[in-house]
Every structure is written in C-alpha cells, then in structure tokens.
Amino acid sequence: MKSLRDLGVGRQKSEGGARLAEPNEGSLKIMKKIEAVIQPFKLDEVKEALKSIGIDGMTISDVRGHGRQKGHKEIYRGQEYNVDLLPKVKVEMVVSESRCPEVLRTLATAARTGKIGDGKIFVYEVAEAIRIRNDDRGESAL
Ligand SMILES: Nc1ncnc2c1ncn2[C@@H]1O[C@H](COP(=O)(O)OP(=O)(O)OP(=O)(O)O)[C@@H](O)[C@H]1O
Ligand SMILES: [Mg+2]
Structure with missing residues (x-):
C-alpha cells in the first residue's frame, strides 16, 4: 500500500538537500474527517454544542x-x-486528531435522544487540507 509520502502528502524538500519551505509542511499530522448522520431536528443543538x-x-x-x-x-x-x-442531516467536519475524541463526545451527546434513528458517526483519516485563499496546508487550513 502506498504511504502518504509516496503520494506527495506532507513532503519536505529537506530530505537529502537544503531545507526549503514547502507550503504543506507539517501536514503529516493526522487529521480526521467526522461524518455524522443525525435527526434533522437535532441540527441546531448539535451546531451550538460544536x-x-x-x-x-x-x-x-x-x-x-x-x-x-x-x-x-x-x-x-x-x-x-x-x-x-427518511430525511436526515449529514454533518461533515475535518478536525485535528487530537481534538477528535472531544468532538465525537460533544456531537453524540447533543444528537442523542436514546430512541432508534438517532443516527451514526463515521470517522476517516484525511490526507490533506488546503485553504484555497492562501494555500495554508494541513491543520493550519482547518
Ligand atoms: N451502515 C451505514 N452506512 C451508511 N449510512 C448509514 C449506515 N447506518 C445508518 N446510516 C445512516 O444513518 C441514518 C440513521 O441510522 P440509524 O440511527 O437508524 O442507525 P441504526 O443502525 O438503525 O441504529 P438505531 O437502531 O439506533 O436506529 C440512516 O438513515 C442512514 O442515513
Ligand atoms: Mg435505525
């Protein structure tokens, strides 16, 4: 399986030569994408909690x-x-790995009624994030 470095993610020109600044340096820090499918009437409460x-x-x-x-x-x-x-609302956000547990707790607590259909949360690893305006990369782009 290809590593993130093979894919050019978080590459740094310092390897084997003079260290040159790269816009995406530091992006080897893991980011997580949290995707939650929740009951539509819970959206405001979830947004406020986040x-x-x-x-x-x-x-x-x-x-x-x-x-x-x-x-x-x-x-x-x-x-x-x-x-x-049934109609549901999907909430997607990318956060630093270190913040992920807190975000999951907050989200689930706000979205929970205890009844069937409360929803589900999926967590993914994110290879890169880019702020289009200024080319910020990785966690700086969140
Ligand atoms: N395995 C799944 N993959 C993708 N989306 C899912 C999956 N399971 C649930 N969802 C999405 O989450 C919504 C809410 O799911 P729901 O809370 O009813 O899950 P459940 O497994 O049936 O749990 P419960 O028994 O609490 O109802 C679904 O309408 C669907 O949009
Ligand atoms: Mg269900």
Missing part, C-alpha cells in the same frame, strides 16, 4: 437514508406505505 467547543468549519447537507430498521411504515390516506428512506 460552536461551544470552538469548532469552526463544517458542511451540512440534507440527505435521506435508513439504518437497520430500513425506514418505517407510514399510513397516508388509509393506505400503508413503506417509507424506506
């Missing part, structure tokens, strides 16, 4: 999905319909 611990950047989308109950049956005009995809 703001209170200093999380700035995030992406929100309206999505549809189902978990292991595969949606639920709904009655409409006396007919039973199988509503297999």
Whole structure:
C-alpha cells in the first residue's frame, strides 16, 4: 500500500538537500474527517454544542437514508406505505486528531435522544487540507 509520502502528502524538500519551505509542511499530522448522520431536528443543538467547543468549519447537507430498521411504515390516506428512506442531516467536519475524541463526545451527546434513528458517526483519516485563499496546508487550513 502506498504511504502518504509516496503520494506527495506532507513532503519536505529537506530530505537529502537544503531545507526549503514547502507550503504543506507539517501536514503529516493526522487529521480526521467526522461524518455524522443525525435527526434533522437535532441540527441546531448539535451546531451550538460544536460552536461551544470552538469548532469552526463544517458542511451540512440534507440527505435521506435508513439504518437497520430500513425506514418505517407510514399510513397516508388509509393506505400503508413503506417509507424506506427518511430525511436526515449529514454533518461533515475535518478536525485535528487530537481534538477528535472531544468532538465525537460533544456531537453524540447533543444528537442523542436514546430512541432508534438517532443516527451514526463515521470517522476517516484525511490526507490533506488546503485553504484555497492562501494555500495554508494541513491543520493550519482547518
Ligand atoms: N451502515 C451505514 N452506512 C451508511 N449510512 C448509514 C449506515 N447506518 C445508518 N446510516 C445512516 O444513518 C441514518 C440513521 O441510522 P440509524 O440511527 O437508524 O442507525 P441504526 O443502525 O438503525 O441504529 P438505531 O437502531 O439506533 O436506529 C440512516 O438513515 C442512514 O442515513
Ligand atoms: Mg435505525
């Protein structure tokens, strides 16, 4: 499997020669992407909780999905319909690895009602982040 360095992530020109500044130096620090699918009515509470611990950047989308109950049956005009995809909200954010546990705790606590369908959180490793305006890289770009 290719390493992050093979892919040119976090490369530094200091290897084998004079040390030259690289815009993405320092980006070998691991960043995590947290993707949470939550109940739409919990979005404001989740946003407030994340703001209170200093999380700035995030992406929100309206999505549809189902978990292991595969949606639920709904009655409409006396007919039973199988509503297999329910409206959910997806919250995505990239954070430093060191902040990840705190963000996960905060997010889950704010999104939890204890009932089925509360949602799910997935965590990924992120290879690079770039602030387009000034080419900040890695954690500096978050
Ligand atoms: N394995 C999965 N992969 C991708 N998305 C998922 C997965 N499981 C759940 N989701 C998304 O999360 C939403 C909420 O899932 P949900 O909370 O119902 O999960 P669950 O496993 O059924 O747990 P619960 O028993 O608490 O309902 C789904 O509507 C779907 O959008
Ligand atoms: Mg479910």
